[in-house]
Amino acid sequence: MAEQLYNAVFIGSIYALFALGFALVFSVLDILNLAHPTVFMLGAFIALFVIGTLGLPWFVALPIAVLVTGLFGIALDRVAFAPLRRRGAPALSSMISSLAVTLIVVRLVELRYGGDFITFPAGSVPAFVFRVGDATFEGIRLAIVVLSVVLMLILTYVLRRTQLGRDLRALAENPRAARLLGVDVDRAIAATFFVSSALGGLAGVLLAFAYNTLDSRMGVPLELRAFTVMVVGGMGSLPGAVIGAYVLGLGEVASLVYLPTELRDAFAFGLLFLVLVLRPTGLLGQKSPDRV
Amino acid sequence: MDAVSDFLRTYSTTIAVIGVSALLALSVWLTLYAGQLTLGNAAFMGVGAYVSALLGRHLDTPFPVALLIGSVAAAALALPLGSIVFRLRGVYLAIATLAFGEIVRVVLLATPITGRGQGLNGIPPKTELWHIYLSVLVVAYVLWRVQGSTIGRAWAAIREDEIASASQGIAVGRHKLAAFVIGALIAGWAGGLSAHVTFSIDPSDFGFTKAVQVLVFAVVGGTPNVLGPILGAGLLTALPELLRPLKDYRDIFQGAILLLVIIYLPRGLVTFVDVRRTRRLSRIGALDVA
Numbered sequence: 281m282a283e284q285l286y287n288a289v290f291i292g293s294i295y296a297l298f299a300l301g302f303a304l305v306f307s308v309l310d311i312l313n314l315a316h317p318t319v320f321m322l323g324a325f326i327a328l329f330v331i332g333t334l335g336l337p338w339f340v341a342l343p344i345a346v347l348v349t350g351l352f353g354i355a356l357d358r359v360a361f362a363p364l365r366r367r368g369a370p371a372l373s374s375m376i377s378s379l380a381v382t383l384i385v386v387r388l389v390e391l392r393y394g395g396d397f398i399t400f401p402a403g404s405v406p407a408f409v410f411r412v413g414d415a416t417f418e419g420i421r422l423a424i425v426v427l428s429v430v431l432m433l434i435l436t437y438v439l440r441r442t443q444l445g446r447d448l449r450a451l452a453e454n455p456r457a458a459r460l461l462g463v464d465v466d467r468a469i470a471a472t473f474f475v476s477s478a479l480g481g482l483a484g485v486l487l488a489f490a491y492n493t494l495d496s497r498m499g500v501p502l503e504l505r506a507f508t509v510m511v512v513g514g515m516g517s518l519p520g521a522v523i524g525a526y527v528l529g530l531g532e533v534a535s536l537v538y539l540p541t542e543l544r545d546a547f548a549f550g551l552l553f554l555v556l557v558l559r560p561t562g563l564l565g566q567k568s569p570d571r572v
Numbered sequence: 573m574d575a576v577s578d579f580l581r582t583y584s585t586t587i588a589v590i591g592v593s594a595l596l597a598l599s600v601w602l603t604l605y606a607g608q609l610t611l612g613n614a615a616f617m618g619v620g621a622y623v624s625a626l627l628g629r630h631l632d633t634p635f636p637v638a639l640l641i642g643s644v645a646a647a648a649l650a651l652p653l654g655s656i657v658f659r660l661r662g663v664y665l666a667i668a669t670l671a672f673g674e675i676v677r678v679v680l681l682a683t684p685i686t687g688r689g690q691g692l693n694g695i696p697p698k699t700e701l702w703h704i705y706l707s708v709l710v711v712a713y714v715l716w717r718v719q720g721s722t723i724g725r726a727w728a729a730i731r732e733d734e735i736a737s738a739s740q741g742i743a744v745g746r747h748k749l750a751a752f753v754i755g756a757l758i759a760g761w762a763g764g765l766s767a768h769v770t771f772s773i774d775p776s777d778f779g780f781t782k783a784v785q786v787l788v789f790a791v792v793g794g795t796p797n798v799l800g801p802i803l804g805a806g807l808l809t810a811l812p813e814l815l816r817p818l819k820d821y822r823d824i825f826q827g828a829i830l831l832l833v834i835i836y837l838p839r840g841l842v843t844f845v846d847v848r849r850t851r852r853l854s855r856i857g858a859l860d861v862a
Contacts, residue, residue, distance in 0.1 A: 312663055314784075363835045371663060372609055376791055377834045379784060383827030391820060504674060504780060507667050515664070542682040542689070549674040556668040557656055 282415045284533050290421040292529025293428035294487050298502050299509040299521045300435065301479035307516035308452045308472045310371060315356055315378040316480050316506070317499025318385050323349045323481025324488035324498065325389050331404045338406055338489065345485045346478045353477025354470050356381060390496045397495045405489050424486045431479070432522055439518070444471060452516075508552040514562030524562070584701060588769045590809045591704035595762035597789035597801030598711050602755040604787075604795045605719070607731025608748055609666040611783040612653070613759040615673035616646035618778030620760030621767035622686055625695045628768075635698045639764040646760025647753050654752040658745060673783050680775040691774025692767075699768040707765065711758055712798045719797065727751060792833045794840020803841045 298320060305313045323345045330341035360377040408419040439445035447468045450458040459465050483502075488494040509528055513520025528548060535547040555562060596613060603610045624642035627633035633641070657668045680686045687693075718724050726747050729737040738744045767773050793804020808826065815822040837843055 360831065367838065369834075369838060372791065373834050373838070376788060377831055379788070380827040380830035380834065383823045383830065387821070387823035387827070500780075504670070507670070511664075511667060540682065543678060546675065546678040546682075549671045549678065552671040553668060553675060556660060556664060556671065560660060560664055 282412070283417070284537065286415075286417055286421065288530045288533035289425055289526070290490070290529075291532065292526035293425045294483055294490075295502070295505055295509055295529055296432065296522045296525035297428050297479050297483035297486070299506045299513075299525050300432065300518060301476035301483075302506045303510050303513075303516060303518055303521040304435075304476045304479075305472060306510065307518065308448050309361075309365075309469065311361060311374045311378075312371070313356075313361075313378050313476070314375050314503070315360070315381045315385070316476070317503040318382045319349050319352060319356075319477045319480040320484035320487075320499040320502060321389065321494070321496060322352060322385065323484030324494040325393065325496075326481070327485045327488065328393070328398070328400060328494060332401055338400075338404060342482075342485055346482045349481025349484075350474040350478035352481075353473035356477070357469060357473040386496050393496070395496055397493050399492050399494075400488070405492050407492075418490070420486075420490050424490060427486070431482075435475070435479075435518065444468070448472060504552075505548050508548045508555075510562075511552055511560075512555050512562055517562065520562055585769065586810070586813050588699065588701055588704055589766075590806050591701070591708050592762050592766040592769070593786075593789055593805035593809045594708050594802045595704070595711060595765070596759055596786045597793060597805040598708070598715060598798060599755040599758035599762065600786050601790045601795060601798065601801040602715065602727075602751040602758075603748075604790055605724075605731065606727035606748055606751045607734075608658075608751065609662065609787075610657075610669040610752060610755075611666050611787060612650070612669035612672050612752075613755060613786050614778045614780075614782035615676040616650060616756040616759035617763035617766070617782070617786075618676060618680065618773075618775070619646040619649060620763030621773050621778070622680065622692070622763075623760075624764035625692050625767045625773065626685065628696065628698075629692070635768070639761060642764040643757050643760030646763070647757040650753045650756030651749070654749045658748050658752070670780065670783060673778070674780065677775045677779050680778075687774070689774065691772055691777075693772040695767050695771055695773065697768060697771065699765045704765055704769075707761060708802065712802060715798045723747065723750070788830065792830060792840055794837075794842030796839060796842055799845060800840050800842035803845065807841065 298316070301319075302313065302316045305311050305316075326345040326348050327338070327341040330336050330344050331338060336344075356378070360381050361374050364373045364377060406420055406423075409416050410419055410422075411417070439448060447458070447463045448471070450461060450463050451465060451468050451472075455465060458468075484494075484499070487498070505528060509521055509524040510516075511524070512527055513522070513524030528551065531547050531551065532544065536544055539547070596617060599616070600610070600613045620639075620642035622642075623645045624635075624638040627638040627641060628635065653669075653672055657665060657672070660668055680691075681689055719727075726737065726742045729740070729742055730744055730747055734744055763778075789805040789808055790801040791804070792808060793802065794800030808829075811826060811829070812822050815825055818825070833841065
């Protein structure tokens with residue numbers, strides 16, 4: 281039971297890190313970035329490259345992967361979103377352009393590493409186990425949970441208390457007014473994408489470390505779960521996304537106990553559908569969603 | 573001679589797939605034209621495919637009847653679903669229909685009669701090429717006529733301004749629902765046809781990837797008229813085949829084309845074909861769906 285709970289909190293933390301980046305871009309720019317799962321996958325593969333090819337230890341690979349995915353996020357915006365933003369294109373366009381980037385990047389990764397599951401070189405990933413009574417716990421999962429919570433607190437602090445946070449919130453409210461008020465909009469957008477993608481990349485590295493496995497499509501299951509997390513928490517609400525992530529993590533682990541494995545995914549999508557239909561504003565959503 | 577017949581066989585499958593893609597793109601075009609972004613058509617395709625294949629297998633239902641029942645089943649599912657989800661708009665509508673699609677996929681995965689994860693194998697190849705292309709012609713013609721009718725103009729009005737349309741006496745909810753249900757009917761039909769081309773189907777054929785792919789066909793082709801989705805489906809389905817020698821790089825090409833079209837051709841490929849009409853419509857600001 282304790283192990284189940286521990287796993288649920290771990291899964292919830294990964295979902296939270298992933299969904300936070302997703303929700304940040306959505307709340308500031310109203311973009312559903314379908315390349316976010318790709319950034320997640322890219323983080324894991326950059327870590328693999330640094331460890332496997334450059335032969336550096338994992339604690340060097342982790343910050344490098346986070347930095348590179350953050351920079352990739354800025355590039356992604358310049359290539360796929362900025363031209364559409366300048367034209368004032370509808371929301372659908374940015375979903376499709378991010379999808380195009382996904383096609384390209386996934387294929388590039390597959391050209392180098394193939395499409396199958398791979399693992400890190402033996403002994404290169406941190407692994408330690410601790411025991412409480414009869415139960416065994418993997419240490420890396422505990423580290424991931426703690427790290428996630430700390431990062432969420434930092435992000436909340438930045439958004440609420442710093443000038444960058446005030447700029448981002450102004451931008452989310454009204455881009456034109458933000459520019460008139462002297463907000464450096466381009467810098468704020470770049471910061472949004474950097475933070476969002478760095479969080480996504482971090483989630484990817486951490487999950488790959490925890491399971492010691494990665495593949496070019498590892499982000500896909502998280503994409504639809506991130507929708508669930510955001511909708512349950514309230515689209516665009518960051519605290520909501522965190523709560524939604526843990527609700528989903530707990531629910532999934534519980535449903536694994538009570539339901540056959542084929543129905544595991546049903547929980548996430550059933551929850552998503554129900555919340556959309558019954559309470560589209562989610563748990564913490566303030567902005568009224570586009571309802572007729 | 574073996575080489576020639578092999579080549580023909582490969583070729584005819586591709587031609588069949590292009591036609592099926594065109595039908596699917598047309599099915600999603602309907603809702604796009606009414607300004608609604610839905611991603612449920614892959615699931616409706618799946619319903620059509622499974623229902624028609626199972627009817628043929630277990631009840632010996634004649635092929636056309638099985639196809640018809642399959643597509644009616646998809647539409648019958650779309651009716652209550654649409655009445656629920658069309659309370660939502662924009663991204664919320666897209667996500668809700670996507671969630672529905674995933675639920676259908678999970679149900680297919682968990683039900684014994686649909687063969688769970690293995691899907692159905694050995695579906696008889698009853699679909700002829702002319703079945704598919706006749707369907708494309710009929711659907712395109714009907715939609716083209718509908719587009720010019722009162723209903724079509726109502727859809728366009730809803731796309732431009734829902735509240736204004738409602739105030740002019742257009743039954744907004746019913747028109748959206750009609751676009752959605754007719755789209756499901758077409759997608760179900762396409763699913764039945766395609767199941768009897770491909771020999772086997774499984775739940776992963778009708779998931780998220782397929783839903784997005786169908787949308788991409790329609791958007792890349794362009795939504796001003798029915799020609800767009802057909803063009804988009806044709807090009808994007810044929811392209812991987814044309815790029816077969818560059819197999820390793822074809823996703824990269826496809827992604828690049830997608831990116832270029834969405835950034836530089838907001839009205840889709842149909843811009844090239846129908847420049848004068850597209851320009852006129854774009855001047856009155858009617859066509860930027862994507």
